[in-house]
Amino acid sequence: MRSLLLGLLLLGACDDLRPTAADAPTPAGRDDGVADPADAADAPADDGDGGGLVPLDPEAPAVEACADDAPFFAEQAWPQVFGEHCIACHRERGPARDTRLLLDEDDLDATRAVVWGVARLVEHGQPLLRAKPTLTHPDGHLGGEVLLQGSPELALLDEVLDRAAGRCPAPAGDSGGDTGLPGDTGLPGDTGTPGDTGTPGDSGDTGDTGDSGDTGDTGDTGDTGDTGPVGDTAPQPPGLCEDERAWFDDTLMPEVLGRTCAGCHRAGGAASATRLVLPAAGGSTDAVYAAALALARIDTPAGGFLLAKPMDLTVDGHGGGRQVRAGTASHDLLRDFVLSARGELACGTPGDSGDSGDVGDTGSVGDTGSVGDSGTVGDSGVVVDPDPACGDVPELPRRLRRLTPVEYDRTAEDLLGVPSSHGQAFASDVVVDGYRNHADALQVGGLLAEQLASAAEGLAFDPGLDLDTLIPCDRAEIGERDCASAFLVDFGLRAFRRPLTVAEHDRYLAFFDAVRADEGWADSVRWVIAALLQSPGFLYRAELGARVGDDFQLTDHELASELSYLVWSSMPDDELFDLAAQGRLQDPEVRRDQLARMLADPRAEGVMWRFASSWLMLDRLAIVSRSTEVYPDLTAAVRADMAGETERFLEGLFAGGGSLDDLFRSEHTFVTARLATYYGLPSGSGAADGAGFREVSTSGSPYGGLLAQGSLLTTFANPTDSSPVHRGVMVRERLLCDDLPPPPANLDISPPDVDPTATTRERFEQHRADPSCAGCHDLIDPIGYGFEHFDGAGRYRAEEHGLPLDVRGEVVDLDGGDVPFDGLDELAGRLAGSPQVRACYVQQWARYGFGGLDEAQLDCRLSHLDATFAGEGGRLDDVLFALLGDPAFGRRVGAPGELDAPGVVDVAVPRDDQPDRDPGDPGDTGEPPVDTGWAPTGDVYAVVTVVNDWGSGFCTDVQVHNDGDSAVAWQVSFDPGGRIDNIWNAQAAGQGGGTTFTGASWNEMVWPQAVQSFGYCASR
Amino acid sequence: MKLSRRRFLGGAAATMLAAPFYRLLEREAYAATGTGTARRLVVFFSPNGTVHHLRRPTGIGTFFGFPAGSVLEPLEPIREHLVLVDGLDFWEASNHEGGMRAMLTGNGTAGHATGGRSVDQVVAGAIGGSSRFASLEFGVQTSAWGGGVQTRMSYSGEGAFVTPDDDPLHAWQRLFGTLSQDAQSRSLLAMRRRSILDLARADLEDLHARLGAVEQTKLEAHLASLERVESGLVEATACTLPPTPEVTGGLQDHHNFGAVTKAQIDLMVASLACDMTRVASLQLGHTVSPHVIYDAGVSEGHHTLSHAGDADDAGIDGLRRAERWFAEQFRYLVERLAATSDPETGGTLLDGTLVVWAKEMGDSRLHVCNDVPFVLAGSAGGRFETGRYLRYGGESHTHLLVSICQAMGLSTSTFGNPSYGSGALPGLV
Structure with missing residues (x-):
């Protein structure tokens, strides 16, 4: 039985093995044509008479049965393979009953006929019966169990294939001179499954201790029928780098296997029954080296098994524990080993692969220059080398970001000057990684559309709304309709955060006219406001940009919103709008200045809290379930005070130049009188703020620093007790950015019952004694023990049930080592100085700030962002400058094919090489206004944007700005750049540089600080 | 060839530029099969699996009873309207998320006939077209954790959640706000x-x-x-304006769970009585729901209670009481439907309505989706013989989803993943 366990990946029954689309990982590195497991899962396992299906040997007449087929099947193949493993799904009522392999344990003769029939099928050049369970079939195996190369089960399966093909085994004693593995007997369809390249025993079956050592035996070249795993160039285990063994011991073991995998893949560990079992510290690595080589050479649709498995790319995924993610140093090291084992690595750069991140990145684009800090020496003294492959690539696609409920309310308030709480009641959006602002998740669903309609009407007809502050004109003076038009230009710019297009302006003006026919002026304007608030122009922040080369550069108005929503979670202010109108936000220095200005603005208040309530999941504090019997003092008011405490603490540090060190180690906090009593702290001196909070020193108390705050401690606990698990997971996932998989199904994961004779730690340690739990919980619980002086409601306790508390713990694998600590203060100190915590802080901000950077891309960018952050000085607020300096801030990539698609509009985007855009400078006369032209007429000037250009002609959108103090009937002159074929909303007179444009009747006036529009098409 | 909406979106991106910008959903085939049909579908959900020995009726067929103190005992007064279904499995699903996803979708994906939609949305797609609202989704405290697999049961396509309205006042405004x-x-x-x-x-x-x-x-x-x-x-069709819901206190306050539930049931029944929709659902909490059902006299969160071991007397009793409370809400819903007249037929609303009480897991302690219990109410126009208790042996619950569709007059033969088998649930009709 033991060999069975070793030879098979036993991952439960059919349940759960099948990847679903929602669960399917989509990391980078999957773009190489690898079959998506989700796709495979959708396809029927066998598509009947699908193409490419041919009998194994069409020439052969009816195959003679071998004399002992029946006993062989009944005594070996059935009990060890089909009846042991396949039957779980391939049975009458099983999930795989619609495949051709339908097994019936009550009729083995009939079943044997079925098996023999399937064994004669060939698909895609491989025997189907072998290709499916070994995952070498392009469609994969939908779920269930998998046979590993070299396993006894596969040998039996191969014998079935032989027998079905009429190749009966020779009488005992004659093994044909081969190694005795049936699979190596020259089966025509066996085109070199990688597991066959080594000697029969080197499949990594570490239980066969006799095999250890023979992996270095490269002399087994007798299997010339096998073409090897890749190509046909190498006659030996090809391409294995010369010093591979030493590199394995010196680099791969300590850097990856011993660190990432050893938690489970060790004797007695959760993965002790797999083929990868790591030795105890100091033990011989012979066996694991052999196993790793063999596993690396197993083919999966996603490449070598040793890499595909921990990346969760095999069909049955990685059962639990830690994973290897693309873009990490661990990934690159493991990838190199796998490639080397498969003969696919260019050897000769042995030393390089020790440097994280730079493996294989030769030939990438250079540094952007936007951040000159490549190679910055970080706080830890480690040279951080930004991954140049990530340096200058705008990772994000062009997209729309719907306002979040928070952004909706704050924007409505800034736009209209009335308070808004409509967003709080909006249908909840999908939460991704704890964040509620992931661009993909923010859509307008059915319920939300109705709520948006109600909110828009509610805001527009809010009695507190003062229309006079929004209307830039006197309708008695210029007429209602013109004033409505002027209102649309002015208010539309602020509502859509960009100038309205002519079409939009006209549409909403027509709506005004229609309403005005029935209702008064004020209500008509209010209806227009209600309509604008339901437009996609208001609801979505566009990140579409204008094309620059092969990328898209965000427009000035889009950049203004990027800044304002990052810092204020609201719309741009007048200064940002002005800078956008002047085209100045393309300048990184201007953006930096603006960011500094915006951080000092009162609207920046709350920026850290808005981020951190998602980062630390404190948005759950108010609703986590807590027993009122065990914790009667934890009232809703106390919970609210706890949130207020952390908000003030974080905001104070962020605005006051605090660092991560301060975050963890500050000796002050903020309490109300109620919370002070609750904690047992003094209530502080000095004036309380509006909500009754005072700053108080925590020196000499058990409190102090983020980790000892009631908000965090209460959010991460159980209803009736503390939880080392929840708190350990919080540190792992939120502070260290480790991915922990959910516990496996079919496992009772209930916390241990409360026991008044034991401490929480003792109960959980008992729980953790189960080896199936220990693999992951060794990463988690020992961190959580450090918090045990705080109960499930965030209050200090000197002891528990009268029992002394042991708060010693360990952070396994922090910054490359295991870090023991004694108590929360020491843990906080360790985290405060950790480069991993610093990088995670940046990563979490990037998730929030970019609204959903693809995680694999984020990995790639992280070292760059982290280096920038460290280079900026490492203050908490420096992270915003790091994000600002990232190429993802201002640039977007087009979707494939998008660059050629019609309908992509170039909006005015000043280029770097554009001449001075001083409106007083006549500038570019004579040149066609291919991008942006300025045609000053006193305070009135035009911005010309080419919206479509087909070579022999083009169309434009022209915005006429009035920077002066009085309304004027506008007139602008410039060279239209060709012969005007078509013009709207204006008239043109004259020719060439003397062409003069004047407005149509409805837009001939341009009001102070406002814009009018017209457009034309011209031939060259 | 029928093309599901999602598939159209996914497969036709390249041709979108030339194609008309949007298209209406294709209607499901709408053809009555079998004998009786219901005209309305109501889905009722309560979370966190069950503990079978607290719940299971005794007996079988028409001879069954509810043990004293058991979870379903509150259903005794309406037993004549019920079909209790035990023993169905969610194939290829386990745990909270897997169960929540599979419960009404049968693990369908965009490539399947049901397009990854949940049964309420499939039915709404077929019969909802002429209604003011193709479907209405009511919820109670479903959204504090945001939208996600744990918190949503209704799908308009693969991975596309339909968000329930947790706010009775807002729902009232949507439905009846302009009637005054x-x-x-x-x-x-x-x-x-x-x-x-x-x-x-x-x-x-x-x-x-x-x-x-x-x-x-x-x-x-x-x-x-x-x-x-x-x-x-x-x-809106002229109908009696129901009173404005009166819920004081926060919608997320656990103490309000019962009051909001009652308000939502009343609104749902009123919306059916006014024929504003033919398909409605009520989702009470969500899987892993932490709600404390104070009205049931418990003070522990429901998810925590659902993990009580059999040796934990207090926990087991708390779960039993909380689960009985959910049964009482289901009974209230059925009784309201039975007490409200159907303006179209003169009979009661229940006569023309199929009510389905669904859960997302079987044994909550094990996180498995085997032996997941269902309760049906209403005979679907005489299609189902009510007053029965049926036990199955691990058949896929997708057969029941097929039965529901057919009872609504659809010609569905498979629901969700077709590899789980086709056809209605045998023995139900």
Whole structure:
């Protein structure tokens, strides 16, 4: 039985093995044509008479049965393979009953006929019966169990294939001179499954201790029928780098296997029954080296098994524990080993692969220059080398970001000057990684559309709304309709955060006219406001940009919103709008200045809290379930005070130049009188703020620093007790950015019952004694023990049930080592100085700030962002400058094919090489206004944007700005750049540089600080 | 060839530029099969699996009973309307998320006939077209954790959640808010709102032109939502205006769970009585729901209780009481339907309604989706013989989803993943 366990990946029954689309990982590195497991899962396992299906040997007449087929099947193949493993799904009522392999344990003769029939099928050049369970079939195996190369089960399966093909085994004693593995007997369809390249025993079956050592035996070249795993160039285990063994011991073991995998893949560990079992510290690595080589050479649709498995790319995924993610140093090291084992690595750069991140990145684009800090020496003294492959690539696609409920309310308030709480009641959006602002998740669903309609009407007809502050004109003076038009230009710019297009302006003006026919002026304007608030122009922040080369550069108005929503979670202010109108936000220095200005603005208040309530999941504090019997003092008011405490603490540090060190180690906090009593702290001196909070020193108390705050401690606990698990997971996932998989199904994961004779730690340690739990919980619980002086409601306790508390713990694998600590203060100190915590802080901000950077891309960018952050000085607020300096801030990539698609509009985007855009400078006369032209007429000037250009002609959108103090009937002159074929909303007179444009009747006036529009098409 | 909406979106991105910007959903085949059919479908959900020995009736067939103190005992007064179904499995699903996803979708994906939609949405797609609302989704405290697999049960396509409305007052406004106004004001209001939808659509078209190939899904979803809003602007049929729901205190307050539940049931019944929709659902909490059902006299969160071991007397008793409370809510719903007349037929609403009480897991302690219990109420026009207790042996619950569709007059033969088998649940009719 033991060999069975070793030879098979036993991952439960059919349940759960099948990847679903929602669960399917989509990391980078999957773009190489690898079959998506989700796709495979959708396809029927066998598509009947699908193409490419041919009998194994069409020439052969009816195959003679071998004399002992029946006993062989009944005594070996059935009990060890089909009846042991396949039957779980391939049975009458099983999930795989619609495949051709339908097994019936009550009729083995009939079943044997079925098996023999399937064994004669060939698909895609491989025997189907072998290709499916070994995952070498392009469609994969939908779920269930998998046979590993070299396993006894596969040998039996191969014998079935032989027998079905009429190749009966020779009488005992004659093994044909081969190694005795049936699979190596020259089966025509066996085109070199990688597991066959080594000697029969080197499949990594570490239980066969006799095999250890023979992996270095490269002399087994007798299997010339096998073409090897890749190509046909190498006659030996090809391409294995010369010093591979030493590199394995010196680099791969300590850097990856011993660190990432050893938690489970060790004797007695959760993965002790797999083929990868790591030795105890100091033990011989012979066996694991052999196993790793063999596993690396197993083919999966996603490449070598040793890499595909921990990346969760095999069909049955990685059962639990830690994973290897693309873009990490661990990934690159493991990838190199796998490639080397498969003969696919260019050897000769042995030393390089020790440097994280730079493996294989030769030939990438250079540094952007936007951040000159490549190679910055970080706080830890480690040279951080930004991954140049990530340096200058705008990772994000062009997209729309719907306002979040928070952004909706704050924007409505800034736009209209009335308070808004409509967003709080909006249908909840999908939460991704704890964040509620992931661009993909923010859509307008059915319920939300109705709520948006109600909110828009509610805001527009809010009695507190003062229309006079929004209307830039006197309708008695210029007429209602013109004033409505002027209102649309002015208010539309602020509502859509960009100038309205002519079409939009006209549409909403027509709506005004229609309403005005029935209702008064004020209500008509209010209806227009209600309509604008339901437009996609208001609801979505566009990140579409204008094309620059092969990328898209965000427009000035889009950049203004990027800044304002990052810092204020609201719309741009007048200064940002002005800078956008002047085209100045393309300048990184201007953006930096603006960011500094915006951080000092009162609207920046709350920026850290808005981020951190998602980062630390404190948005759950108010609703986590807590027993009122065990914790009667934890009232809703106390919970609210706890949130207020952390908000003030974080905001104070962020605005006051605090660092991560301060975050963890500050000796002050903020309490109300109620919370002070609750904690047992003094209530502080000095004036309380509006909500009754005072700053108080925590020196000499058990409190102090983020980790000892009631908000965090209460959010991460159980209803009736503390939880080392929840708190350990919080540190792992939120502070260290480790991915922990959910516990496996079919496992009772209930916390241990409360026991008044034991401490929480003792109960959980008992729980953790189960080896199936220990693999992951060794990463988690020992961190959580450090918090045990705080109960499930965030209050200090000197002891528990009268029992002394042991708060010693360990952070396994922090910054490359295991870090023991004694108590929360020491843990906080360790985290405060950790480069991993610093990088995670940046990563979490990037998730929030970019609204959903693809995680694999984020990995790639992280070292760059982290280096920038460290280079900026490492203050908490420096992270915003790091994000600002990232190429993802201002640039977007087009979707494939998008660059050629019609309908992509170039909006005015000043280029770097554009001449001075001083409106007083006549500038570019004579040149066609291919991008942006300025045609000053006193305070009135035009911005010309080419919206479509087909070579022999083009169309434009022209915005006429009035920077002066009085309304004027506008007139602008410039060279239209060709012969005007078509013009709207204006008239043109004259020719060439003397062409003069004047407005149509409805837009001939341009009001102070406002814009009018017209457009034309011209031939060259 | 039928093309599901999602598939159209996913497969036709390249041709979108030339294609009309949006299309209406194709209607499901709507052809009655079998004998009786129901005209309305109501789905009722309560979370966190069950503990079978607390719940299971005794006996079988028409000879069954509810043990004293058991979870389903509160259903005794309405037993004549019920079909209790035990022993179905969610194939290829386990744990909270897997169960929540599979419960009403049968693990369907975009490539399957049901397109990954949940049974309520499939039925709404077939019979909801002529209603003011194709479907209405009511919830109680479903959204504090945001939308996600754990918190949503209704799907309009693979991975596309339909969000329930947790706010009875807002739901009342949507359904009945304009009924208190005079006809002329109502009509003017509807006209304004339609104009605004047209403006939003025109702006979306403009945006589409700028977008090129990206974000089509987002725009399609937005447009489809506007369609739903517009159909909701249709003049409501004259019916009795139900009272404005009175819920004091926060919608997320656990102490309010019972009050909000009752308000939502009343609104749901009123919306059916006024024929505003033919498909409604009520989702009480969500899987892993932490809600403390104070009205049941417990003080522990429901999820915590659902993990009580058999040796934990207090925990088991708390779970039993909480689960009985959910049964009482189901009974209230059925009783309200039975007590409300159907203006179309003169009978009761229950006569023409199929009510389905679904759960997402079997044994909550093990996180498995085997032996997941269902309760049906209403005979679907005599199609189902009620007053029975049926036990199955691990058949896929997708057969029951097929039965539900067929009882609603659809010609469905498989639901969700077709590899789980086709056909209705045997023995149900």
